[in-house]
């Protein structure tokens with residue numbers, strides 16, 4: 001049995017948290033590869049080390065001195081090093097190098113990645129096992145995506161030489177020879193890559209909640225944990241904002257059937273959530289999870305006889321493609337079509353998109369609206385349960401919430417609804433209490 005264990009920033013925010021992590025690793029001999037994040041928030045209002053480093057980069061790129069900022073970051077690590085009583089260990093040389101690099105050639109990915117790099121060094125010293133610098137084993141291609149071939153070749157070789165090791169999360173080496181990071185939260189992706197490369201039996205992802213919860217705990221108080229969830233369900237939920245696991249983290253393990261177990265560092269005895277390819281486990285509820293995001297825009301297009309005009313949809317979508325905007329959903333009627341996009345991608349280009357739609361598709365009208373929130377109600381049990389949509393709409397109607405859009409995926413795995421931003425939290429609470437009964 002071989003396990004890869006990733007610990008999130010909240011699990012490594014202080015010496016006290018590190019000690020819990022040490023206990024977890026020592027409690028199970030099969031926890032052989034450890035992927036740490038940078039120290040996260042110790043309390044509400046605290047700053048993650050990654051954000052402190054990005055701030056230092058900003059200061060350096062404006063040509064200013066970063067001594068004070070690096071001192072504050074070093075203090076975070078020194079508290080951990082002292083609390084763990086690590087003798088003959090210091091990060092002085094590493095900080096001198098970071099200071100030099102930030103002054104001579106400030107790069108934001110390099111700066112952000114140092115949080116995991118330094119924490120990896122502390123972790124390796126604490127556990128007494130080798131440190132593998134991710135820049136030597138994880139590679140990106142020219143487009144900035146993972147270079148699968150090179151990564152799995154090098155990483156597999158290095159892991160084969162090390163029965164146990166610490167591999168810091170979040171970064172690798174870019175095609176240009178500079179350090180490059182994944183997007184925020186990307187240590188989850190590193191853990192998944194290490195699990196695949198080592199052909200682990202389980203990828204344990206340790207965080208500060210007892211698994212994937214049915215809804216965001218910041219919206220629904222004390223939501224129930226999900227015991228089993230499929231990769232596909234999870235993909236829908238994490239894409240729609242359930243932030244506990246990076247949305248790309250399932251791909252490496254999914255392709256080789258390695259389950260992910262989300263666990264709580266502060267309550268290690270809790271079962272957590274199993275993310276699996278498929279399962280015969282009985283579900284407690286028809287709905288597996290609920291997640292959502294605010295701030296979408298809709299582009300509502302009308303044209304008489306739209307349905308019979310071959311190529312109409314393509315022309316409309318070309319307008320978005322020309323403006324380099326990806327679309328989220330496209331519900332349509334007989335003479336109408338709505339395109340839903342992220343506001344932050346769309347707002348600056350709205351007039352250019354509208355004129356392109358007119359030029360390419362010659363519609364009767366184009367109306368745009370902002371302030372839409374999307375909520376995904378996801379559940380593999382939905383296709384065999386009748387009345388789910390009816391229950392959902394009744395729950396929202398009872399709260400006086402106007403549904404602005406409905407999109408039921410053809411997989412019958414999810415129903416996406418659009419509501420006004422201001423109704424977002426109320427809608428999630430209403431859906432939760434309708435489907436998740438005591």
Ligand SMILES: Nc1ncnc2c1ncn2[C@@H]1O[C@H](COP(=O)(O)OP(=O)(O)O)[C@@H](O)[C@H]1O
Nearest residue numbers: 008009010207208209212213215216242243244
């Ligand atoms: N459906 C959900 N289930 C569990 N946690 C969620 C969910 N949606 C949002 N979260 C939030 O995700 C947080 C854990 O993710 P993150 O902060 O990235 O952890 P880590 O630092 O361990 O990587 C939780 O503390 C919780 O606030």
Ligand SMILES: N[C@@H](CC(=O)OP(=O)(O)O)C(=O)O
Nearest residue numbers: 008009037050184185186187
């Ligand atoms: N430290 C990085 C990467 C990461 O995955 O962190 P965490 O595991 O704390 O979400 C970030 O803040 O984005």
